[in-house]
Amino acid sequence: MKKRLVLCFFAVLGLLNACKENGKADYLPESVGAMNTLTVVIDNELWKSSVGDAIRENYTAAVPGLTWDEAQFSVTQIPPQVFSGSVQNSSSILYVMEDSLNVAHMKSNMYAKPQKVGVLKGRNKEELIENIHKTSKEFIEDFRTLEISKAQKRFTKSLNKEKALEDKFNISMNIPSVYRVGREEDNFVWISREIQKGNMNIIAYTMPWDSFERDSTFTKDIIKMRDSIGSLYIPGEDIPGKKNHMITEKAFSPYVFPAEVSGKKAAEVRGIWEMSAYPMAGPFLTYIINDKENNRKLVIEGFVFAPATKKRDYMFELEAILKSVSYDVSTKE
Template identity: 25%
Template sequence: MKGLIFVFAMILVLGSCKETTKNLMPGISGKINQVLIIADKNLWDGNVGDTIKAFFGQEQDGLPQAEPVFDVLNLPEMYFDKNMKGHRNVLQVVISPSIDSAYVQYVDSPWAKTQKYIKIAAPDKKTFFKLFDENKLTILGTYAKAERDRLVAIYKKTADSHIFNLFKNKYDILLYCPTGYYVNKDTTNFVWMSSETTKNSKGIIFFTEKYEHESQFNNVIILDRVNEELQKYIPGPRKDSYMALDLEVPYTAVQYQYNGHYAILFRGLWTVVNDFMAGPYELNVVLDQEHQRVIYMMGYVYYPNEEKRDMMKQVDAVLNTMVIDFKDKKEVKK
């Protein structure tokens, strides 16, 4: 019996040590939306590096000007020391004839909290290109989700209590909107919030309607419906001016599951009718079957003549803090 108690005690101690070790890990380093590529110069300066740069450098959709999905930074393996091993997103490329079997390895937080480390090992370049092509979308998705999750975790800790309680009590939704956002308009079923500086603006627009027919998820009907609400509630700076989705420019629309709920994600450009303001937007249209309603949650950015990718990622993260199904109905943020 004493032996069993000793073993049980040791399990608790070891488990506690593991948790303590995890908590003592340093935080990540590096700029947001950046991937550190560990590859020697002969690879980086050739077609291997060109392939990686072209893939991560593809244009982020939904922006008015060309910006890459991710920025990349190269570092030869000999310089990948303790000062660099804490980078938020690491992709290591090793090509050597000594490698018997090619592989792609995914590791969470090897040297820093929330870190994503991926290694591609291949015996030759031909095998690398095949492996990279087969896994590149998963690799990109891993880094993109990690960046969003990091922001969501921060926003949940810094959520504005007034906005949180407004959505919970009035709309039966949890929304972790960070401090710095203020409610500009709150009507029966419409909320407009924004975070303003002298140089730029980020905004969140929310409204709902009763779900009656599947035609409500027709792309054209959705965009027209949103424009009705924008014209009604979001005025522009000049007389007779108002916000609108720009239907004259291309947009993307993707069907997917938002935490188990049928949804469509739109990305495109908004404009101000009778004025010159414009910028990118992201729109989530989600079917809430339990409450028989359609939820419209839109984020936008205004930052004239400047890059907007990172700000849109911040808005995207706010949209993705929304929780429709939650158990603790009594939760209130103070």
């Protein structure tokens, strides 16, 4: 009998603790912070030391594929003594301190939701620096994933209702209502929005499933594909005696990474576009997605034209839109 009572007691205690934790999550405030910002909580002296150098090396590295260097995060450093109140509600936090423990882990929703808090502790500077380098790739991915999900949630407040992507390719994306379809062809859709000094653009088209079969020519084939699409559908200023259209920048090859987009294997391509006969350029992000169910490669791309303007956050918005792609829309109705 006593044994049963003890077991019941611990079962009820566990249930109460679970309810308490869930209740805390339910009542956490909404996280705050501008896009791609990182709050680094660290002692001022550590920040000025080689530990701070290691943080800056990893978290303020340049975003690949932009027209000039822009850090992947805008970092704000604050000492632990003032880490309280609304500052704790920042969505992305890196907490670094010397301690009797040597630990490195990521926590979720500690002070607000959604929120990621990377905790790095070490018994000396050497251990801290080792933990910074060891975890930066994973932590950065966690912070970026959080930012992408927050952006996609914002988009749903006012979505574009046009059906061009659905009609042409049987796909959908969470595209804000400020974007408008500007061009539709048999195998091409162009959607764009005006910004203060230019425009932001999304294009979509398909390639045969057996495209890009040779790894040795993969990058060259991507460039050839993009330049062909530009020649067909993305003209530039009229230049007498010349055909002016979008091409991939000739001076540098684009960056190519393996990726996954909405559950499908893909290639991520980042680089610079330019016009073939006119001095215009800007960054692009392309996903070439293995859409095996439909026996095709689905190509979705975002690119920006915004001269003399920082473009990191523009490209991040386009990335969030592209990563919201959903397939086989007709089967979900």
